[in-house]
Amino acid sequence: MPQSLNVLMGTKFKMVLGYNGVNDINLAMERGEVQGRGGTWLSIVTWCRKYISERRLKPLIGRG
Numbered sequence: 906m907p908q909s910l911n912v913l914m915g916t917k918f919k920m921v922l923g924y925n926g927v928n929d930i931n932l933a934m935e936r937g938e939v940q941g942r943g944g945t946w947l948s949i950v951t952w953c954r955k956y957i958s959e960r961r962l963k964p965l966i967g968r969g
Contacts, residue, residue: 906943918943927952 907918921939924930933939956962
């Protein structure tokens with residue numbers, strides 16, 4: 906998702922590779938190792954309910 910946005914919309918997201926799954930990425934966000942993650946709204950709602958309920962989620966692109 907971030908790479909597509911860089912190409913299509915001119916954003917400048919820097920991708921960090923090497924995490925072994927969504928749980929590792931979420932933990933990296935909590936540790937401050939990364940500043941976010943890309944994904945579809947369904948993916949975010951499924952894996953990040955805690956961030957939504959705590960109002961810690963800041964979507965950069967909204968639903969159409």
